[in-house]
Amino acid sequence: MAIESLTVEAAQALASGYTAIGAGLAVGLTGIGTGLGEMSIGAAAVGATAEDRGMFGLALVFTVLPETIVIFGLVVALLLLFV
Amino acid sequence: MFQPRPMTHLLIAASKAQMASVVTELYRHQIFHITDFVDQGKEGYEGVKIGVPQEHAGDLSNDLLKIRSLESVFQTNPSTQSNVQIRPAETIRAAIDSELPKIDEEVSSLTVKRSNAETRIRECQQRINELKPFALVPLELDLYRGYGNLTVYAGYIEHDIEISFPHEKHYQAGKDGNFIVVFVESKNSAEVEKQLADAGFQTVTLPGESGTVQAAVDKYTVEKNEATKVYEDCNVKIVELKAKYADLLAACDEVLSCDVERAEAPLRFATTDEAFVIDGWIPADEVEKVVAALSQATGERVYVVVDSSEVEDTAIPVEYNNPSYAKPAELFMDLYSRPKYKELDPTIILAIMFPLLFGFIVGDLGYGLLYLLLALVLRKTLLKMGEMGVKAFFVIIGAAISTSIFGLLYSEFFGVSLPWHSIIFSRHLPIGAGMEHAMPQVIELLIISIMLGVIYISVGRFFGMINHYRMDHPGSHRTKAILSQFGWNLILWGILVLVLSVVDLNEYCQFPFALPTFVGIPTIAGIIGAVMIIVGCVFVAIENPLDLMELPTNTLSHMLSFCRLAAVGLSSVAIAMVVNFLAFDLFITPAMINLDVVGVLLIIVGVIILILGHALNVALGILGGAIHPIRLHYVEFFTKFYQGGGIIYKPFGLKRKFSEE
Numbered sequence: 001m002a003i004e005s006l007t008v009e010a011a012q013a014l015a016s017g018y019t020a021i022g023a024g025l026a027v028g029l030t031g032i033g034t035g036l037g038e039m040s041i042g043a044a045a046v047g048a049t050a051e052d053r054g055m056f057g058l059a060l061v062f063t064v065l066p067e068t069i070v071i072f073g074l075v076v077a078l079l080l081l082f083v
Numbered sequence: 084m085f086q087p088r089p090m091t092h093l094l095i096a097a098s099k100a101q102m103a104s105v106v107t108e109l110y111r112h113q114i115f116h117i118t119d120f121v122d123q124g125k126e127g128y129e130g131v132k133i134g135v136p137q138e139h140a141g142d143l144s145n146d147l148l149k150i151r152s153l154e155s156v157f158q159t160n161p162s163t164q165s166n167v168q169i170r171p172a173e174t175i176r177a178a179i180d181s182e183l184p185k186i187d188e189e190v191s192s193l194t195v196k197r198s199n200a201e202t203r204i205r206e207c208q209q210r211i212n213e214l215k216p217f218a219l220v221p222l223e224l225d226l227y228r229g230y231g232n233l234t235v236y237a238g239y240i241e242h243d244i245e246i247s248f249p250h251e252k253h254y255q256a257g258k259d260g261n262f263i264v265v266f267v268e269s270k271n272s273a274e275v276e277k278q279l280a281d282a283g284f285q286t287v288t289l290p291g292e293s294g295t296v297q298a299a300v301d302k303y304t305v306e307k308n309e310a311t312k313v314y315e316d317c318n319v320k321i322v323e324l325k326a327k328y329a330d331l332l333a334a335c336d337e338v339l340s341c342d343v344e345r346a347e348a349p350l351r352f353a354t355t356d357e358a359f360v361i362d363g364w365i366p367a368d369e370v371e372k373v374v375a376a377l378s379q380a381t382g383e384r385v386y387v388v389v390d391s392s393e394v395e396d397t398a399i400p401v402e403y404n405n406p407s408y409a410k411p412a413e414l415f416m417d418l419y420s421r422p423k424y425k426e427l428d429p430t431i432i433l434a435i436m437f438p439l440l441f442g443f444i445v446g447d448l449g450y451g452l453l454y455l456l457l458a459l460v461l462r463k464t465l466l467k468m469g470e471m472g473v474k475a476f477f478v479i480i481g482a483a484i485s486t487s488i489f490g491l492l493y494s495e496f497f498g499v500s501l502p503w504h505s506i507i508f509s510r511h512l513p514i515g516a517g518m519e520h521a522m523p524q525v526i527e528l529l530i531i532s533i534m535l536g537v538i539y540i541s542v543g544r545f546f547g548m549i550n551h552y553r554m555d556h557p558g559s560h561r562t563k564a565i566l567s568q569f570g571w572n573l574i575l576w577g578i579l580v581l582v583l584s585v586v587d588l589n590e591y592c593q594f595p596f597a598l599p600t601f602v603g604i605p606t607i608a609g610i611i612g613a614v615m616i617i618v619g620c621v622f623v624a625i626e627n628p629l630d631l632m633e634l635p636t637n638t639l640s641h642m643l644s645f646c647r648l649a650a651v652g653l654s655s656v657a658i659a660m661v662v663n664f665l666a667f668d669l670f671i672t673p674a675m676i677n678l679d680v681v682g683v684l685l686i687i688v689g690v691i692i693l694i695l696g697h698a699l700n701v702a703l704g705i706l707g708g709a710i711h712p713i714r715l716h717y718v719e720f721f722t723k724f725y726q727g728g729g730i731i732y733k734p735f736g737l738k739r740k741f742s743e744e
Binding site: 058064067078083 | 418647649654
């Protein structure tokens with residue numbers, strides 16, 4: 001079996017590679033999720049703001065709500081890479 | 084601080100004879116917020132109607148309209164007028180009477196002349212365009228008309244065609260389309276038309292000119308040039324007039340705006356046949372001054388009542404009452420919503436925390452100095468924008484200074500280490516040469532962020548309790564609402580106690596102080612934590628059991644949301660370090676070893692990467708550094724206690740720039 005023939009260094013290298021892939025997936029996938037969420041909110045927010053400029057503050061808040069998802073992804077990636 | 088400016092409800096009543104002096108006096112003080120009278124036909128209000136504007140209001144409005152139209156011709160705007168010369172209002176009114184008709188006549192004769200010239204230019208150009216295709220046909224223009232039994236067709240066609248009747252045809256293929264002129268006997272015209280239509284024929288108007296095409300085109304060109312000259316002359320004259328009269332017009336605009344506003348003020352009053360009542364609000368500390376001034380102006384023929392009866396919170400105008408350093412943050416408050424009168428005004432927290440959080444996120448000496456530079460470059464533009472621009476200017480300055488200070492503490496300058504080790508937390512990542520062993524203190528940054536979150540949410544709930552106490556009507560509902568807020572805090576702290584009873588955070592991170600931990604007494608702490616959570620849930624459920632559904636978002640998610648402070652900051656450092664790595668380690672440093680033509684090119688590429696990369700990061704820093712702290716306040720903090728929706732205090736009167744009474 002290939003796994004049995006791995007040296008310790010190779011195994012560590014493999015592990016850090018997987019960690020990096022995991023971190024990338026964490027940020028990338030959550031980024032897509034955030035994008036999907038913000039897509040429709042953003043469109044509606046722009047519409048609402050065009051109708052009434054006073055809506056801008058609230059519209060901004062609503063638009064950045066899904067951003068939390070990608071931030072959590074980023075936190076997970078940071079924890080994977082540096083802890 | 085935390086409170087808007089105290090307001091007093093005033094009712095001013097007098098006979099209509101005193102209306103002008105009362106209005107003038109109120110207008111002069113610029114502190115009285117008028118509540119518009121709405122004629123709802125309520126009981127006890129019989130015979131009370133909305134007032135009518137003063138007699139001369141119509142004339143004033145007409146004059147103002149004239150001035151605005153002149154301003155639009157000159158393309159000036161009083162609000163952006165810079166060289167301010169203050170003149171007495173009386174001289175301006177005299178100028179409106181004596182000079183305005185003259186200026187108006189002068190300008191309108193010029194604009195009429197200009198628009199005629201403009202029309203002529205357009206017409207000539209159109210004729211020239213229409214004649215152009217005929218230039219290719221070797222016929223004089225008179226030959227296209229005046230026949231008894233011949234029909235002439237001219238226009239564009241998709242391709243050349245054969246016409247099956249006796250005819251004369253001129254066909255010219257061209258880039259803009261194929262031009263065709265056909266002369267046929269009128270008796271065959273219907274058939275020919277059909278044949279032409281089949282080939283996609285589009286007719287053009289036959290020329291009415293005489294002589295050769297070129298002669299006609301030349302004639303129109305000359306005419307067009309003459310009209311253009313007239314048009315340009317008019318423009319020059321208008322610019323001259325603008326230079327001469329722009330200041331005066333701005334002053335006239337201001338004086339007339341004031342006069343119109345005063346003349347139309349009765350539209351906001353309640354009036355009877357003989358008397359009127361003005362309902363409004365005034366800062367409590369100004370009451371005596373204004374009442375005395377009103378009495379004096381009317382010879383004590385005015386009746387002022389201070390109404391201290393309970394009024395709906397939403398009917399009271401709200402004016403911020405913040406220390407000067409907190410004023411810029413009012414920008415963010417108004418972006419969300421003005422606080423209600425009895426609500427806690429959190430401006431001061433935003434004023435202190437926004438720059439701190441911005442600095443915590445971006446934290447780079449280089450970027451901080453760049454933001455400072457940016458603020459100074461934008462200074463003139465922002466200050467011109469009025470109050471809002473001034474606030475924005477100081478917000479940027481605050482954020483820039485804080486970013487610089489955090490940059491010194493983190494030891495960062497455009498992503499590069501400063502000569503000292505980071506003083507608070509290290510955010511240097513293992514990217515680039517010499518940084519292989521860098522280890523950012525991610526856990527410490529995350530814990531600090533979450534601790535901040537816990538404090539924010541707890542304070543928010545505490546403010547919520549105060550708001551419910553002050554704004555709700557006394558009774559069981561209020562008690563339940565306050566208990567519910569307290570319950571949420573119990574749940575939050577209960578979860579913390581539970582977590583700390585099983586995890587010792589000190590094992591994972593290094594702070595100059597020991598973090599509290601209950602791992603030594605897990606059972607007791609666990610029980611206390613669980614009891615806190617259960618009691619908290621009960622308190623929340625007493626008000627509304629459905630609220631418990633929000634438990635995951637309201638506590639955990641909101642608390643963890645503060646992680647963004649650390650995460651966005653680290654990503655900004657990562658971008659800066661990657662840009663430096665690309666520019667220096669891949670391009671500039673290797674090229675420096677053997678400097679030749681290729682090396683110089685590589686250095687140029689490196690410098691471009693460096694500039695573009697950091698420019699991108701500066702822009703992202705503004706977005707991330709500003710939007711995330713604001714969002715944390717709006718979503719995680721304000722939702723705990725803040726409603727907003729107060730009326731903005733708009734005192735009756737206009738701030739004068741160009742004139743004085």
